[in-house]
Amino acid sequence: MAILQLIINGIALGALYALVTLGFVFVINATGAVNFAQGELVMAGGYAAVVLQPVISAGPLILVAVAVIMFFVGLALALVAYFPLMRRPPATVFISTLLCGIFLQSLFVVVFGPEARAGPPLFSSSLVRFGPIEISQQSAGIVLVAAILILLQFVVFSRTQIGRKLRATTQDREMAQAIGIPALRMIAITFGIGASLAGVAGALLANQYFVWPTGGITLTVLAYMAVVIGGWGNIPGAVIGAMLIALFQVVVASFVSYTAATILLYLMVLWVFIVRPQGLFGEHAPRRA
């Protein structure tokens, strides 16, 4: 049953990755631009949890607080890295978010120092046994929170008016304005949501995996890869892509070294690029330029 245990672990990791990727793909859909600071936003969430630890004791409350704080960080990011550069080619936003990422990294070093920090445990770390399989409450908690958030975003985006407005804005910004949708506000909200999700992921992983200033870059690359695998802009695809990456990492790393697993992962993604560039589920419905 070892493989089953691995899969369970993979799912827990995948849940984290899925949260990071979700925020990433929202911004891509809304703006066509890649947010290269996504990983740093995750770290920021983790650091926020560290800071809140002495102040708030209840795990879920910390998550809510982090989500709210990170929402505003996302708005700030939109103001600094996106809105001034809206009319430029998307490559420019890539660079501006990259610079913001470095800015955040340096900020972390200055405020928290370069060593890794552990975040507060949001759930008890006791183990639950189901026959031969052990699941820590923490992992279960992570999967639960991620599942709730993913479900929530699904409901909001597909069944609510604000969700429809957000989707309309990503598909045709001009036309959205022409029917009365404040498009810029929608985009800012999208950045906020993306940052919130990243932040919650950071708070969730901070205890088990720690946060450190340069920890964000691998997560950004990961989200990027998940989006490519799932189909650029395809939201369910992004979640599935994230899960696949996590499962791959966990399963393969039990046979070979972590480094080799990572290299294999990158090479596999490269292979996906070549063989099926539209990803597993195809790109999102055509956007109007």
Next chain:
Amino acid sequence: MTLHASPFRPSVSAFWARAPLSSLCLAAAFIALAAHALLYASLYDLRFLSLVCIYAIMVLGFQFIFGHVGAVSLAQSTFFGLGGYVTGIVGVEFGLDSAILLPLSVLAAVALASVIAVPVLKLEDHYFSLATLGIGLVVQLVAINWETLTGGLNGFSGIPPFRLLGFPIESRLHVFLFVWVCLIVAILISTRILNSLYGCSFNLVRESPHAAASLGIDVGRMRLAAFLLSAAYGGFAGALMAQVLRVVSPENLDLSLMATCLIMTVVGGSTRPLGAIVGALLIVFLRERFRIAQSYSLIAYTSATLAVLVLAPYGIVGSAERLWTRYVRRSARERANPGAEETDIDDLLEPTTTRPPSGEQALLCVRGVVKQFGGVHALEGVDFDVREGEIVGLIGPNGSGKTTLINVISGLYVADTGTIVFAGQATVDLPAHAVSKLGMARTFQHIDLVDDLSVIDNIAIGAFRPENAMLRAALLTLGSDPCLTKARDRAAALAALLGVTEVAGLRCGELPYGTRRRVEVARALAAEPRLLLLDEPAAGLNEIEQADLARRIKRIAEASVTVLVIEHNLLFLGALASRLICLDRGRIIAAGSPEEVRRDRRVIEAYLGEAA
């Protein structure tokens, strides 16, 4: 087509419009650097200046792929590091001469670039960046983990110093001078490439790949060349670094170096060689200055770079150049005046007998072309021919599918079904640049000129010919690039034909709409096409400009080229076309002489609606 026109010699005002200012500044910078080094610099300064030169070379390479082609490659630091490791490992192991180590490192970088380029360059922008990043991370992981080869996380030291053809280069002064010479060589190569027709074409590849493809430019191959060049420069710089610092570690290829490279490029200016020097100088200076408080300084200079990105997108050098040219050119501004060109078009063209349309096989044969976009049926089975020597007008109301049809013919879209035979070759499955190479050129509804280039250079890009020959010519001949000179001469002749000689030296961005349209037509003609497709050339022109353009096109067509004009403006076509085809809702509803078609009831209905 034989033309009487004098070869192009830039007027005085145009001279200042070019960028020899940059060259003067470059030369001044080099002399200043050398002078400072020889006269004032301490040992520390010399090391500093050497680093600046090395980074400048790396940035120069990056400018090809990032600035000129416009693709965000995140592999530049990887090439840099790879060059360093190859030099380090081979140098320590075999103690070879630098004359072997340096080219070897360049070769290694270019080899890696070639291997990853093939899959990676086809990718759209967002995938391309990720792929290059992924490669970088893989190489970094290898460097950290293959300890026996690379020394692992700490790297290794003991790399021998420069030994060029047996002569050791060890003192800091000599090292600096050597690296300085390398930088000069690198800049010379860059400027030769950029001042050639080949380099000029990068601009169009970046700004408008469709227009480039329509002139026969293989955009993919240009991107590949830029990528390989960036790798070569990167590897070279890394190799130099290894023998200057005598130490190599994974820091030489990590992401923070890539970020530094990006910052230097953005701040200095991504398209001017001088920008590479300015960027490198400034950033290395700031880094050394604020070495103590590194993280604080990083905060400061990422913010500063963001500010530069927003406020001065062309970097320090780019913005300075724009200010300069605007200030200098204010006095030289001229407006095109269609009525008052120097030589009349009839005098420019040799009196040739008007070629009668040849009877045998048609030049262009379209059969059964269907094109659908989702639920919208844009073309529903189009059949027609164009014979050599004709001027055919394709008319139809808005939404009838005219532009879709021309996009299918020119290779931008692939038809769902049907065949197209051009100049005896089936072209339905050919990419746009391949179709163009067969002898087709076109203009677009939205005029796609490179705003920053002069009229002459924009037209000259149309004369683009096989890349390899051009690159070789650019690098291996002394003096100015012969391809560019020839292209500019041809451009001058075409400019005269289209009546834009007066503004030939001005930036296209400053010209009025009607003039830009004529420049675009001239550019298409520079490709010496057999078939010229014009997509709504009269749109946006007033009546005088329309009549003038029609007259010019007619004379040019009579002398040399078959023309297919899309227009809904029947007045414009009246004087021009010998035959009209009318499209409505994806089908041809009428074809024949202009008089017949204009009186055709179905055509009138399509345009005006049924008679009440």
Next chain:
Amino acid sequence: MSSADHAGVQRLLRVERLQVRYDAVTALRDITVTVGANEAVALVGANGAGKSTLFKSIMGFLKPSAGGISFAGRSLARLRPDARARLGLGYCPEGRQVFPGLTVRENLEVAVTGPASSRPALIDYAYELFPALAERPGALGWQLSGGQQQMLAIARALMGRPRLLLLDEPSLGLAPKLVDEVLKRVRTIVASGTSVLLAEQNVTKALACCERAYLLEVGTVALAGAAADLRGAWEVKKAYLGG
């Protein structure tokens, strides 16, 4: 000759001496157009005459270099497009631009600016106006045919209960029968309280469903007046076909 402009009555839309530059061309020059409540006005002219440019300027996607636009007495200068839409301007652009990834129903729902309770009634109104839409409410925008997209785009523009609908070339690429169907709705829409400014290449059909008309040529108003008057003048204007 000049339009029947009742000096005392406030016009719903007043475009005054508008000048707009677009892509280095002066696309509109000294345009004055008005639309009153409960009327349908046609804007005819060849392609490139400036009809779409005028609509984009009214909606705020293009900034005028001279002149002004006011709606229901308010100047529109400095209002962004979404603010203008919420003021009561509906826009159905040339080329339809339905949201490709939203279903028919979602396209309609997202355009409702009123409270959620008003949505069902508005959607029913849309289905009444264009029964073909009710047949495939779950189809995605990009899957629809040209005609269906046109109907969806018009219905969507009405979901915000606009006082004025800017309808840009609805006949584009549609079969004549479909064009008739679509233009018939113009009268229904006016009857339900929304004025219509209809830009059309198809002059005859446009004049048939509107009370007044303007003829645009190369960015200026060449003729203006009651539709009946223009219908006669149209025989002369056929000369612009060159034949």
